[in-house]
Amino acid sequence: VEACLENIRTKDDQLQVFNQVNEQALAEATSADKRRSLGEKLPLLGIPIAVKDNINVKGLATTCSSRMLANYTAIYDATVATRLREAGAIVIGKASMDEFAMGSSNQTAFQKQTRNPWDPTRVPGGSSGGSAAAVAARMAPAALGSDTGGSIRQPAAFCGVVGLKPTYGTVSRFGLVAFASSLDQIGPITHSVADAALMLNVIAGHDHNDSTSLAFDKPDYTSCVGKDIAGLRVGLPREYFIEGLNPTIRRQVMAGVEALKEQGAIVKEISLPHTDYAVATYYIIATAEASSNLARYDGVRYTHRSEGATDLIDMYTTTRSQGFGPEVKRRIMLGTYVLSSGYYDAYYRKAQKVRTLIARDFQQAFSDVDVIVTPTTPSTAFACGEKNTSPLDMYLEDIFTLSCNLAGIPGMSIPCGLDEKGLPIGLQLYGRHFGEGDLIRAGSAIE
Numbered sequence: 001v002e003a004c005l006e007n008i009r010t011k012d013d014q015l016q017v018f019n020q021v022n023e024q025a026l027a028e029a030t031s032a033d034k035r036r037s038l039g040e041k042l043p044l045l046g047i048p049i050a051v052k053d054n055i056n057v058k059g060l061a062t063t064c065s066s067r068m069l070a071n072y073t074a075i076y077d078a079t080v081a082t083r084l085r086e087a088g089a090i091v092i093g094k095a096s097m098d099e100f101a102m103g104s105s106n107q108t109a110f111q112k113q114t115r116n117p118w119d120p121t122r123v124p125g126g127s128s129g130g131s132a133a134a135v136a137a138r139m140a141p142a143a144l145g146s147d148t149g150g151s152i153r154q155p156a157a158f159c160g161v162v163g164l165k166p167t168y169g170t171v172s173r174f175g176l177v178a179f180a181s182s183l184d185q186i187g188p189i190t191h192s193v194a195d196a197a198l199m200l201n202v203i204a205g206h207d208h209n210d211s212t213s214l215a216f217d218k219p220d221y222t223s224c225v226g227k228d229i230a231g232l233r234v235g236l237p238r239e240y241f242i243e244g245l246n247p248t249i250r251r252q253v254m255a256g257v258e259a260l261k262e263q264g265a266i267v268k269e270i271s272l273p274h275t276d277y278a279v280a281t282y283y284i285i286a287t288a289e290a291s292s293n294l295a296r297y298d299g300v301r302y303t304h305r306s307e308g309a310t311d312l313i314d315m316y317t318t319t320r321s322q323g324f325g326p327e328v329k330r331r332i333m334l335g336t337y338v339l340s341s342g343y344y345d346a347y348y349r350k351a352q353k354v355r356t357l358i359a360r361d362f363q364q365a366f367s368d369v370d371v372i373v374t375p376t377t378p379s380t381a382f383a384c385g386e387k388n389t390s391p392l393d394m395y396l397e398d399i400f401t402l403s404c405n406l407a408g409i410p411g412m413s414i415p416c417g418l419d420e421k422g423l424p425i426g427l428q429l430y431g432r433h434f435g436e437g438d439l440i441r442a443g444s445a446i447e
């Protein structure tokens, strides 16, 4: 904890990672030391963890990096926060993010636009950019992020760390501020696959407080680390290895595939034919759900409230105009549009149908292979400001990560070398529902 706090002290001015640092962390570490000396054994006893600022940790702020929640302090623990505490972990602070988790660069944050520790002129990715940067800059050995369309895996790739989005329903969303409820999932960002497995052991499992949480037999994920991969069937989807793919990224990902082959995996080409529709489908469904979820920020209860409104409607309007940034407003407008009468059938209902087709692509593929390998991102970390003027360019950043959330399957990004600028590249593994064990097996074989 001391070493992490020291790194935060010396690096946070430049990197802008933490919205809030837990002032109790050192005291909690002292008591963890005492517990350990009394023989207590817990999986994360005394380990500092950074938590994305859309996950409630009682007594700390939950701002979602938005002006709307700038003064909100959590009054209860998210289930994942409870589980971290029960495992002995110490929340070291609340990590910055894209506002309400909408973005791929961490640059839509109201404050604390996090920089990439590998090159501070570049973005850390997003929306869990603060969580990934915290791990990469050794401000915490592990972090929690949330992933709606790539927000754990893309920043993990940009920051050279491991990021795991679990199967939908595996980790409780209770206490996670909702962006798109049918896509959101909390997961770990760590230095190694083994650490991701350890974190998943702690946070996964059924929770009564989340109606979409699934009851399932939780394996010991750490038992899959380093497990033999002979005979593991690996699919390479041709739709992800297209002609225009950055050659360095292709080369490094294929080097990872070679490593799997050398250890006895069987590699084959597969097809996920509806891949082309993922971006459009995601940005209809995610914005529709967001427009509904964000209706609660009305200035009445716990949010920012504008001063001097003339009546109730004026108060709602000015509060929301001031409280939300441009990207959040864009999503609310898009989402409201696709849900409005006359457009619902043309856009929203159609997107739901395509979502089913995308999910079936994976079902089909996983009857033939155990894991799928793709690049995590089409590029490595881009410069701050680079894609700010073109929302569409920013949305295309997610092209390789979105399908995973639409299908509800698990996905993991692991580092696989550097590009010619010395920036990290991510290799993505997809698995079947509850196939986290296969991802951990394959991921630890490449590491």
Ligand code: GLN
Pocket: 101, 102, 103, 104, 126, 127, 146, 147, 148, 149, 150, 151, 152, 179, 286, 398
């Ligand atoms: N970048 C995607 C978006 O802006 C994904 C975000 C996320 O996974 N939270 O919606």
